[in-house]
Amino acid sequence: MPLHNTSNRYGAVSKVFHWLTALLILTEIPLGLIANGMAQDLNSPGIVSTQADIQRTALLFSIHKTTGVLIFFVALARILWALTQDKPAPLHPERRLETFLAETVHWLLYGSLVLVPLTGWIHHAATVGFAPIWWSFGQSLPLVPKDETVSHLFATLHVIFIYVLLVALALHVAGAIKHQIIDRDATLRRMWFGGHGTDLPAKAAPHTALPAVAALIVWAAALGFAALSGVFASEPTASEPTAAAADSASAPADPDDTASAGWQVDEGTLNITITQMGSTVTGTFADWTADITFEEPAAPGPAGTVDVTIAIPSLTLGGVTQQAMGPDFFDVENFPTARFEAEIEKTTDGYVATGTLTIRDTTLPVTLPFDLTIQDQTATMTGTLQLQRLDYQIGQSVTDPASLGLDVDVDVALTATRARK
Ligand code: HEM
Ligand code: HEM
Incomplete structure (x- = not known):
């Protein structure tokens, strides 16, 4: 042929x-x-x-x-x-x-x-x-x-x-x-x-x-x-603003906030990193608020408090955002916010926030070591901690770490200015 x-x-x-x-x-x-x-x-x-x-x-x-x-x-x-x-x-x-x-x-x-x-x-x-x-x-x-x-x-x-x-x-x-x-x-x-x-x-x-x-x-x-027909205008559902964002905005504020020890967060990022099928996936929470009181102590010891409320639906996590919201994971329908409440302490070699983290209906003790620099009235902090997702009943049906790693790395970075008296 x-x-x-x-x-x-x-x-x-x-x-x-x-x-x-x-x-x-x-x-x-x-x-x-x-x-x-x-x-x-x-x-x-x-x-x-x-x-x-x-x-x-x-x-x-x-x-x-x-x-x-x-x-x-x-x-x-x-x-x-x-x-x-x-x-x-x-x-x-x-x-x-x-x-x-x-x-x-x-x-x-x-x-x-x-x-x-x-x-x-x-x-x-x-x-x-x-x-x-x-x-x-x-x-x-x-x-x-x-x-x-x-x-x-x-x-x-x-x-x-x-x-x-x-x-x-x-x-x-x-x-x-x-x-x-x-x-x-x-x-x-x-x-x-x-x-x-x-x-x-x-x-x-x-x-x-x-x-x-x-x-x-x-x-x-x-x-x-x-x-x-509007298909281009419709955003992926995961990035739609949700009621939980409003929820987090009305997180109970400590009355001390208005005092000189109060800090106003200007900008910040809150990321989580997971390993899925061997690839690293980093997700970001777009909506979270932090009530911070902090007064630099002269010597190691108590330095203030922090209360962070996170709107779970504001998370974007690569191609699996929707899945992360489901009942087996964050169960956003029932638990739209997560909360971190801690006491800040100055240690001999840095700072640490020690308190509790509530995700879904589980509250566990956590420790967040962080770096802090304060220049004039502006504070810059970065901190990292590692969580075990199964401790919080997240993705209980996925127990094989090869599919979805058990460790979740949390990275937080923020800049805050001292609130006016
Ligand atoms: C069972 C499925 C298919 C049948 C029965 C079929 C049948 C044919 C026939 C009979 C011709 C010749 C037309 C002529 O001589 O004027 C042809 C040409 C052609 N077919 Fe298909 N076809 C099938 C699937 C497909 C598919 C899936 C594609 C591509 C997506 C395709 C693309 C083309 C193109 C581009 C031509 C023009 C000839 C060329 O330049 O290669 N066909 N097809
Ligand atoms: C000629 C080649 C291809 C054909 C005929 C095809 C066909 C399709 C069809 C029929 C769907 C389902 C759409 C729906 O149910 O609404 C789909 C979805 C999808 N395809 Fe393909 N595909 C092709 C190539 C590719 C390639 C090369 C990739 C990526 C490397 C890809 C990635 C995807 C993804 C990610 C979806 C899901 C889309 C979504 O999230 O809405 N496809 N494709």
């Missing part, structure tokens, strides 16, 4: 590329749908997820992403090959509308082969954690920041381009069946293997740019329709 196309038949390379792509795409679509459905179950607060559920979902996503990246490169090779080849002329060029539709759909399919995997890949690269791609490259991509908004945008684009692909594919396959069953012509046979096609008359193919323009209009219309 000749390798190259001619003006009336496909060569072996084009055929292999076509059916390999068809096989990969027809496997990839159900993989994506099933993995996404499972992820939605994991994120659903009403469904208790087990360790096996999480592992199965991650596995399916890893297969989906790894196959998707493969499709991307096969598609590039296929497109480069097609550019060097003759395009076999339509068998019925006189059927103008049908030919125009078939060629528009071919453009949509070629374009989808690039746009769908590329948007999925960028979505992955912008997301922190969860299921890895199994290729040794591509966990991150140049110019793609790890950013929740970018990740959400490209997840949305991935799905929009999938819709276009699905419609184009349905039309394409329906067309192939129509040619086979109704027209009974050689359309399907000349794409299949064997000697068919060489006997077909070579007809002049009317080459116009119209089908390509029509394909661009279809993509633009899909994006416009999606924009009008």
Whole structure:
């Protein structure tokens, strides 16, 4: 069988590329749908997820992403090959509308082969954690920041381009069946293997740019329709402000706050770091308040108090934010805030806050050693402590540290100014 196309038949390379792509795409679509459905179950607060559920979902996503990246490169090779080849002329060029539709759909399919995997890949690269791609490259991509908004945008684009692909594919396959069953012509046979096609008359193919323009209009219309329906505007649910933020803002304030020992937090970060499937994932609480009293003592001894209230729903934790909110983890429905209350002490070599940390309905003693520098009326502190999540009944169904590490590192950094008398 000749390798190259001619003006009336496909060569072996084009055929292999076509059916390999068809096989990969027809496997990839159900993989994506099933993995996404499972992820939605994991994120659903009403469904208790087990360790096996999480592992199965991650596995399916890893297969989906790894196959998707493969499709991307096969598609590039296929497109480069097609550019060097003759395009076999339509068998019925006189059927103008049908030919125009078939060629528009071919453009949509070629374009989808690039746009769908590329948007999925960028979505992955912008997301922190969860299921890895199994290729040794591509966990991150140049110019793609790890950013929740970018990740959400490209997840949305991935799905929009999938819709276009699905419609184009349905039309394409329906067309192939129509040619086979109704027209009974050689359309399907000349794409299949064997000697068919060489006997077909070579007809002049009317080459116009119209089908390509029509394909661009279809993509633009899909994006416009999606924009009008508001999918781009909707933020990932995890970053929506919640009632708990208001809750934390009204945390009981110590009357001493207004005294000279009171400090006003100007800015700060509160991060947690976990290890998921071997990868480190750092999450941030956007909403928390701290009531601090502090008076530098002349010698080691008591130095003040600290009372921190943290709005759990303000946490963003890579791709698993929703999961972290679920009943098996923070159970945000029932326990929207966490609280750290401690006495501050100056020690011989630094400072330490010793008190209790309440997460869910568990209160345990904790010690937070921290560094502090005070310049003029501004204090800068940084501190780190390690918690065991199972002590707080967080993720009790996930006991295998290989899936989700047991240690949780907490990092806090803040700048505060002394409140006026
Ligand atoms: C079971 C599924 C499929 C069937 C039965 C099928 C059938 C065909 C047939 C018969 C042709 C030849 C059309 C002609 O000669 O004018 C063709 C061409 C084509 N098919 Fe498919 N196809 C399938 C899946 C796919 C998939 C999944 C893609 C890509 C996403 C795809 C992309 C294309 C493209 C771009 C062409 C134009 C020819 C070329 O330049 O390679 N097809 N297909
Ligand atoms: C041609 C290749 C691909 C096809 C046909 C495809 C198809 C799909 C489908 C059908 C879904 C489910 C959408 C839904 O239920 O709303 C999906 C979701 C997803 N795909 Fe792909 N995909 C491809 C490539 C990729 C690649 C290369 C990656 C990443 C490296 C990827 C990552 C994802 C992710 C993370 C989701 C979940 C989206 C979300 O969070 O909303 N996909 N994909």
